[in-house]
Amino acid sequence: MPGRSSRSTRDRAHAALLVALAIIVGAVAWSGVVLALPVAMVFPALWALSPSRTVASLVSAGYFLAASRGLPQGVANFYAADLWPGLLLWLAASAAFVAVHAAAWAKGSGWGRQEEGREGRVHPERGRALRYFAATMVMTLPPFGITGWAQPITAAGVLFPDWGWFGLLAAAAGLAMMTSRYWPAAAVALMSFWFSSAANWTALSLAQGWKGVDLELGQSLGRDTSFERHRVLIATAIRNAGDGIRFIVLPESALGFWTPTVERLWKEALRGHDITVIAGAAVLEPAGYDNVLVAISAERSQILYRERMPVPVSMWQPWKDWTGEGGGASAHLFANPVFEDDGIRVAPLICYEQLLVWPALQSMLGSPDILVATGNGWWTTGTSIVAIQRASAIAWAKLFGLPLVLAFNT
Template identity: 65%
Template sequence: MLTVVAALVGAIGWSGEPLTLPLAMLFPALWASARSRFVAALVAAAYFLAASRGLPQGVANFYGADLGPGLFLWLVASLAFVAVHALLWTSRPGGGRAARFALAAGLMAVPPLGIVGWAHPLTAAGVLFPGWGWLGLAAAVAGLMVMTTRAWPIAAFALAGIWLWSAATWTAPSLPDGFRGVDLDMGQSLGRDGTLERQRDLIATVMRAEGRGGRIVVLPESALGFWTPSVERLWREALASSDIAVIAGAAVIDPQGYDNVLVAISADKAGILYRERMPVPVSMWQPWRRWLGQDGGARAHLFANPTVEFGGRRIAPLICYEQLIVWPILQSMLQRPDAIVATGNGWWTVGTSIIDIQNASTIAWARLFDVSLVTAFNR
């Protein structure tokens, strides 16, 4: 029964709707209710696998394969979460159990284990305590810890009341003044079609966004393909008669591999604005290549450039996978940004709720720290 309930909590809590995220706060109570380490492992597995249920189909879409490789990666990705919660489980109630859960939550929030720290219950803090910032995060941690004790029914009742109040007064994050995110529907051709015609189509899209009041237009991850001097010159010439600025995804390659980046372009200048801290493991980030003396794959700039200055604002960029894990956003918030700029290229998520979950996560973090949010995704 605990396993079934954990699966439901994972599936509904991580449905892609921000207001369902607080259901994830039930996970520690289920974990603490296990009568053995094996059952605790089953509860953790059920929660994590249900929350990340879109991965097998996404992997199949990405590689053009059947569900086999996706199912394998799905199970492998769950190992860290399951192992941590199984090893730290204890049959002894009280403060020791609460501290062990807090340790598990901490380990799954930061590298190396935090690299696969999806579906983290702390994400619900933004729904329960919007605008509270670090105090709200501390309150969420305290709530999770109490949920592992015998007082969990009282904590659950209190959190449910807070949840209902939050839902009744819920408002989406504001859009940064002058920013406009552009969603695209170009499938897997985005970033792979490097023709002049595609670049001109994107330029026309940006100009239309300018007509709707966007002084800074944000395009999705990988929108420009490879960032080269020719692409830079084309865009700067196109923007020469405009005051508009563009933030767009691109890739910068060299003989050793590549960086997944956001570039900033205006008539006066252009350059790399942000280098992704955590690319998607396996499909992009392949650290074993360097261990084997091979080149290739995307570089992970784990703790670099958490915020950048642009357009008179300090912004916290998050590219795709970074929106599903915890430490990139918390590291960025330490520098008190004015806005979050979240981009993604999710063509491979067709048939899943992955993009919706990414959006729900970034919305929750933006509300927790009361910062503006602009998003741009390709489907």
């Protein structure tokens, strides 16, 4: 009995340590510092070390909740309410991540397990890697990928800058090795790449002729549709032109609703200026609206991109379509991953898409020339959400060696 009690105490202590480490890993990796992203690569090891499905669930929950810790405050800011709605959404969003990783964990995943035979059985080392890879794929692609935040694979851009798809494969192999008994060697190898990258880290290359403009207009951006506000935005765009700049990028929602009146106002104001403004707007549709990027110059205007994945609940509300009520933002999922303007292929990521994996990778399949990331993060005050969005966009641009244009409103 004393021996059993002592072993039970050790097991509880072991489980508590794993959960505590998972919380630290989630908080540090997703702090908004791009060079901290590789810390997330520790999560697969903690998951594989879990002695039971319950502990694996707790480890997954600790990591995800810590990584997405800004959500409750952000939701409270957005709805001008208390923290309770945000807390409920935070817990609900973590449920998919926990459920998938708990389901992928299997009894006997402990690293001390031996192979039980050779009659076609999968070796436990390979089994763990395959199960983790399966969980990652499920959380990367829709429908689970819709809330697939905090994916460790995002760190590929920090570990293997300019490696492109080979870097993504190298990061995937590193994550698989972190689930094996050889995780210390894998950790040392990943750390060596991390330190080398950090030592040689350089600023992102600038897109020639492009400039992103950050704004600090708070929640009034997109809601104040007055003539005076448009005049301010037009003046801001023109002021940032010059020195070979031909494209000015403004944040998500900058123009409010895209209407013929707004179109005429901007085209007339840009007459005599050899620039194209790319800005966020909303286009009304019969069943709701599209969150878009539009291009405007003195000669033309057009919708370049319709957002693939708006923010669930606050923007994307599919239940309204099911009930016939309508009114939410449309999700175009796998549509228009790359647009072309003046011969330049652009990979666009609007706001929430920067927290996910599949929109970025789908855009990279289109061989873009630059990456453009915009957002309207007024509601993230007091959180690190915008910093995480920026870090993620930088990581993807670094991985594929692309110039990056950022434009955020706070």
